[in-house]
Amino acid sequence: MAVVLCRSQFTRRDAQFVVSRLSKTARSARALERLLEDPEGWEELLDLEPIYQALLDEPALCKVSAPFYFYVLTRRALLRNGMDDRNLCDYVAAVLAAFLRQDRMRHPGWAGGRKSFVNLVKVMEKAGEPGEASFELRHFLADYTLFLTGIFPQNVEARHHGAPGMDFYEAVGQAYYRSAAMDPLASRKRLKEVFLLLAEGFRTVRVSLNQMAERCLHFAQPAV
Template identity: 40%
Template sequence: MVLANCRAQFTASDFEFVAKVLSKKGSQVSLVELLSDPECRDEMLDDEALAKALYSRQGQVAVSQQLYFYVLTRMALRRQGIEDRELADYVGALLWQFSTVQRMHSPHEKLPHQFHYIVEMLEALATASAAEAFLIRVHMGNYALFLSGMFRAWIERRQQRGAPDFSFYEEIGRTSFKTAAHHKLASQLELAQIYHQLADGFRYARLALNELSSQVWNPDAEPPIS
């Protein structure tokens, strides 16, 4: 499953990159603090110099996808008024995982389902167990956010031919996350609050990813849904 765990998977190279970039702007950076003090780490990760370095492709080869997606997602969400770091961590992890085509189409490694369209997920809910339904609904919310956030131009092109518009993805995303938030597994996985926030603020999260995709994505790219 997608978990809010980007920050827990930073590498030694990631911390060296953070220290190097921030030192260039005159900040006093201690690798010991970065490694041992989560609050210090989080404050440093909010520095705009890091996002600028990543946007300009400085050091992208040296950093992990977890650092890359967390830093850029965090900045994009903050521009939409979303300040919660755990939510940024979750959305960053979503982008990291869905950058792999197989993960994009599978709700969970232990489930046999491979979904390419939201309608397939809706149909699967009819025969799913309670646990399977939870996984499918979470995946449906993630899928709706990923498609509507990172492939804006693709949706707009399809909309002109009668395909669903952004309101469809926003409704699917909101209802999927809202339902998932009330499942006991969401509490056990400590994801209930994140799902509630995505249900309430889906549109703003989508707009944040629209902005991010325009800066780091090919604007004419199409998702690998077939």
């Protein structure tokens, strides 16, 4: 269930979109195309207002990839709340892109099959077991709580009296990102620093996603 980072998935069409929004002459278009051949060349350009505004104003016409779309929106949302770390942005955007595929809303590696990811307590019991599967499940739990509280906060807050609320989900997310960060596998997968940032800044990231979802995204509410 590994999350594939967004910046590794940008497409030729994404590059063409950037060039079309930022270039005014054929010469500037060629210069931008050369710049975008270098992965680092994307970074400053994606923070520019015309790119963000175009995704807001004409999302159906932009024809960009989901990783590109979520990276640009997530980057802006995190910057608004003082979180300027591109690796953090990349990971969070990748979580959104992955979970918004419906099959990602279910976890195939526990309880013998494709069960709806609803009963956190049962899944948390599996996460306490040793081994790589436990590591994957712990950061899956953390990713899921970030996605749910970030994109569907109303769903969490509107649950029946006595059900776990926002504080519970935040605590679960923080705890499992911290636990996953301490696993040697996190260092081997180069995720330790991102997981620590998410453990410490879970609420800020969650609020940033709330603001992004309210401004930019419109989805039906999933069952929790």
